[in-house]
């Protein structure tokens with residue numbers, strides 16, 4: 001990504017090993033996209049919110065992806081072709097699944 005199209009955001013780069021279980025973080029990263037899309041049930045939402053609040057790297061990831069989605073929605077929704085947009089969303093999903 002180049003320029004300041006994300007509004008000066010920096011991607012999360014801490015990775016695992018910051019004091020929380022890796023499996024929890026992997027689950028949180030997977031569910032983060034669905035969470036941001038509003039596709040989760042209330043029980044899963046509670047679980048991911050609880051994890052985000054106690055896990056710095058996942059909170060960073062949440063902040064990054066939620067802010068990025070807002071930027072994409074507000075700045076790119078009208079001008080970005082649908083296939084490019086879905087490719088970007090796919091990249092975000094991959095980035096969330098592979099924090100390295």
Ligand SMILES: [Zn+2]
Nearest residue numbers: 020025055058
């Ligand atoms: Zn975590």
